[in-house]
Structure formats: structure tokens, C-alpha cells
Amino acid sequence: MLREASTAGRSAADNHGTGSGLAAVLGAAAGAVGGVFGSLVTGKVQRDGVLISVRAEHLKERRQPRHEVYKAFIQSLTTLKDRVLAENYENTRAEEEDAFRKEINARWIDVSLLGPIYVNSHAVEVRDLALVVVNRMGAARECASVLLRLNGDEGDDVFEHAERSAGHAVDSVRAHAELLGATIDAFSVTASEALNDDGTKRRLGLRERMRRFRPLIPRQGFQQDT
Template identity: 30%
Template sequence: MDAGIAAVCGALAGSVATIGAAFAAGWWQREGARIAVRAEYRRERRQPRHDAYKELISAASEIMELSKYSNPGQSEFDEPFEAAIVRLKETWLEIALLGPQNVVDLGSEVQRAALEMKRKARYMVLVGNRVAETPEEEGRNVVAFSERMGEYGTARDRLSASIPPFRKAALVALDEDGG
């Protein structure tokens, strides 16, 4: 082989190696960018979701705590109970926008249970405040109040049972990496 052909072959080999190195570097750069984008996606999605999920669980837990130590119709119960219900409803709206759908569905169940508990509490107060004209009517009021108290307890149990599935789905959603 003469020197001219050897020089051309050497130049060709050098250019093929340079092109290969450029492709490899480009691939590694794209892969690094993909990893960075995925990490940024997780950060941007995780924090608002985390805050909203935490607030919903906090409001539902507060409602549960209030119901343990107070009864509907007592003035020390009504204001904090109503404030927690409002917090829960507002937070659910955030969750409805943040998703994902399974967390939204489970959050809806928490909200429905809390609102049902609120309705049952209001019914219980209404029945408890009825003035009886006769002893028979008083007896009916007592029975109606007991029934409403049972319905309120059932609604409270439903709220209590709806929190753990929501919490579990929220944890899974927060671990999502966007890949």
C-alpha cells in the first residue's frame, strides 16, 4: 500500500471514529436531558399534589377529631366543624385539577362522606330542637333523634373508612415519575 492510500484510509478511519464519538456524545446528552426533564416534572407535579393531598387528609382528620369530642348543635362544635368542611371542599377542588383520576375519585368519596356527615348532623340538630306538645310527640322526637344519631355515626364511619384508601392512592401518585 502506498503512502497516499494509507493517508486516505487513516483519514477515513479518523473521521468515522469522530462521527461515532459525536453520535455517542449526542445520545448521552439526550439521555441526560431526559433524566433532568423527568426530575423537573416530578418536582413540579409533586409539591402541589403533596400540599393538596395533605390538606384534604388534615381537614378530614380534623372533622373526625371534632366528632369524637363534641356533638352537633353544641356551639363549640359548629364553627370549627363548618370551617373544616369548607377547607375540605376547597382542597378537593384543587385535587380535582391536579389528579390523577384515581386520587380524584377517592378524594370525592372523602368529600361525599364528610358532606353526608354534615347533613346528618344538621338533621340531628333539627330533630333535637323540636318542641314537643305532648308526651307521645316527645317520645317520637326521642326515637327520631336516636335514629338520626345512628345515621350520623354511620356517616362518621364512612368518612373514617374513606381516608386510608385516599392516603394510599395519594402516596402512589406522589411516587409517579412522569416516565
């Protein structure tokens, strides 16, 4: 009996020791895993903080140059719009039209180099519409030139057709210039958002940005010249 009790006691002690050792190993393993996970989380937080700081500094450096090129671009577009929407529209000269094209393209290049991409996307739309306005100005000038060359010997039908064509051409210029004005306003909002971005917010992916910033120009109201 004593021997059996002694043997049972030793077995219980061995089992207790084994259980305590296993618990200690498992506890150590769990602690190690928790430590590794905590380190990964801490490292990610620190890395994200560094990236936000770097991006914020990058945006700060670009804010003033972007402000200047956005302003110059908008001013060029506004000058074109005001030229057309003056109370008494006067036909342009070919040299004036070329000057508008060069100015608008030059300002657009400045914007495209400084970005960001969603501003560039809208800047392309505004530039294209502005160039359509310039082309329509040229068409109105040519229609007016045809009307002025008539000497009265061509007949009433010819004169009336030329007169209607000249009137429609001017109406088309003004309609596109009014659309340009609304588009300039929309672009200004996009540019302002870019300038107000301090880099502390989560950065949108390219696809998400393109979904967020829809085209400025309703396609049913805009037909690009070819």
C-alpha cells in the same frame, strides 16, 4: 467440439456473473432494510427515554405542591371525623356546618387542580361523603332542637318519637363518620402512590387506571343526600 466447449464456458461465466450480481443486490437491499429497521428501533428507544425523562421532571416539580394539598385535604377531613366521633358528641351550629362545607370544598378544589386523575376520582368520593356527614350533623341538630322545644303538653307519644328521632340522627352521623374514617385511610394510600410515582414506570392509560383504582366507598353502605 472446441467451439461448443467455448460457448458453454461463456454461458456458465455469464450465469455466474449474473448470480453474483443478484446476490449482491439482494444483500445490499437486506442491509438497507435492516439499517432502516435498526434506526426506527433506536429512534423509538431514544424518544421513549426522552418522554420518561420529561415526565419524571414534571412529577418532581409537582410532588411538593401535591404533598401540601393532599395533606391539607386529609387534615380537614380528619378534623370533621374527629368532631363527630368524640366521646361525647355535641350538636353543631349552622355556622359550624357552613365552615366545614367551605373548608372541605376549598381543599378538594386544590386537589382537583393538581391531580392526577385517579386521585381526583377518589377525592370526589371522599368529599361527597364528608358533605353527607355535615348534612347529617345538621339533621341531628334540627332533631335535637325539636326535642328541646317540647314542653311536656304534647303527650308521651310525641316526646318518645322526638327522642327516638334525635337518637337515630346522632347514630346516623356517627355511622357515616366511621365510614369517612375508613375512606380517608384508603384515599391516603392512593395519594401516597401518586407521590411515590417517579415517572420511570410505564404510564397506565386512562381506562386501565380507572380499572385499577376502584371506588373507595362501598355503595351499599353509603347513601348520598340529595
